[in-house]
Amino acid sequence: MNWRAFGRKTVRHPLFVMWAIVVFSLIVKESYPLSHFPMYSNIEPKSHYFYLANGNGEPLKGKRYFGIAMSNMKKKYHSFLTPLAEVRSDEAGKRIKASELGEADQEQCGQNLIDYLLPRGEARGSWKRDKPDVLRLVRIDIKREGTVLKETKRVIAERSIAK
Amino acid sequence: MKLMRGGYQIEQRGFIETFFMRLGLAAMVIYTLPNVGRMADLTEQSRPSGLAHFIDLTFLADPTLYQAGYWLTVVALIAYVLGLAVPISLGIATVFHILVMTLYNSQGSQTHQFQIISLALLAQWIVYLVGFFRRKKLPFTHSLSNTAIHFSVQAIAAVYVIAGVIKMLRSKGMWAWQSPDIAVELMKTNAQKYYEYLEVDASFDHRLRVATWLIENPWHARIALGGGLMIELFAFLALYNRTAALIVGFAMLALHWGIEITMGLDFKNNSAMIWIFLINVPFWILWLSGKIAKRDGALDLKRSADFPWKPESRS
Incomplete structure (x- = not known):
C-alpha cells in the first residue's frame, strides 16, 4: 500500500x-x-446546585451581592474541586473523582470559593450595606424518584463576616 | 458509503457571496470581543485553557494594550473583508480573538459560546497560511477564498458533530433514552435563577411546565430530544451542497430554538454563524435574481474575493 x-x-x-x-x-x-x-452529554436522574445563605439559613441574593450567576458559582466551586481531586489521586495512587472527595475537602473548596466571592462583594454597595454575620455555601442535591423530584440540603462551608 | 461521494465538493462562490460571508464573520468577531471594562477584570487565569497553559495571557487585561489590540483587529477585519493582505489581516484577527477568548475561558467557569467563531477564523487562516508558504505549488484544488470558506463550514459542522458524538460516548449510546431526565436539570436551572435575586420570573413557570411534561411524557421527550441528537450527529450533511446546507442550517436553528424554549439557553452566536455560513441568504437572493433574469447560476461577480480581485472562470 x-x-x-x-x-x-x-x-x-x-x-x-x-x-x-x-x-x-x-x-x-x-x-x-x-x-x-x-x-x-450524560443526563442522570440527579443533579445539584448551590446557593448562598446567612447564619440563619436564609438565602441571600447571590448575584446581587457578588455579581456572579449561581451556575457560574457552581463552576467556580468545581474549578477548586478538580485540582484538589488530582492532588488526592496522586496521594492515593489511584484516580479519585471530584465527586468522590470527602466533606473536609469539599469544605476547603467552599472556603476557597468564599475567598473568591468576598472581594467581589466588597466592590459592591449592596453587599457592604447588607452584610450578614455569617456567609454559608449550601448544596442542594435533586433526585428524581419515579415522577417525584426530591431535594436534600447540606452546608458545605461557612464563615463569619467582619462588619 | 454513497453519501460520502459525489457531493461534499468545495463550492464555487462569487465575490458578493464571499464578501457577505466575510462581513458576517468579521461582525461576529467584533460583537463577541469583550469590552475593555470586562477585560480589566481578567487579571488571573485560575483554570487555564489551551494556550493559557503555556502563556500568561493576563497581559491582555491591560486596558491600553487591549484597546490597541482591539482597534488593530478592527482594521485587520476591514482589510480581510476587502480581501487585502488576508494571510496577515486574518491572522491578526484570528490570533487576537483566540488569545482574548482563551483568557476569558480560563477564569474557572468554561463557556462554549465563542469556540465556533474562533474555529471558523482559524480554519480560514490555516488555508491562507498554507497558501502563503506554498504559493509556488498550492496543495488546494480550488481558490484560497473558496477553500477557506469550505474549511469554515467544516469547522461549524464539527462543533455540532462533536456535541453529538460526546453524548453518545458519555451516555454509552443511551442519551435519547435518558433525555427525559433533562427535567432534573431544568429544575436545577430554576433554582439557580431563583437564588440569584430571590425572585421568580415568567421563565420559572415555563421551565416547571416543561419539566413536568418531560417526566410525564418520557416517550414524547425521547423522540423530540433524540431528533435533536440526530441533527447534531448528522450536521456534516450540511457540506453536501448548498441546498443541504440550507436544510441542515434550518434544522440547527430549530434545534437551538427548541433548546431555548425548554432549557432557556440561548445560542445566538451559533445561530448567527449558521445564518452566515449555512443558510447564506445573500447567495439565495443572487440565485433567485439569476432565475428571474434567466441567467445561468447566481447573479454574482465572478471575481476573486482577494485583492486584486481578478476575474475567475472556475474555482
Missing part, C-alpha cells in the same frame, strides 16, 4: 478538516478554541 498517496488522499478529502477537528477535540477536551462540548 502506498501510504503517502493514501495520506494525501485522506488529507484532501472534503470532510477531512471536520473529522480532524472532531477527533482532536475529543482527545484534548477543553482546550480553547477546541472543546468536547460536554454539557448535558
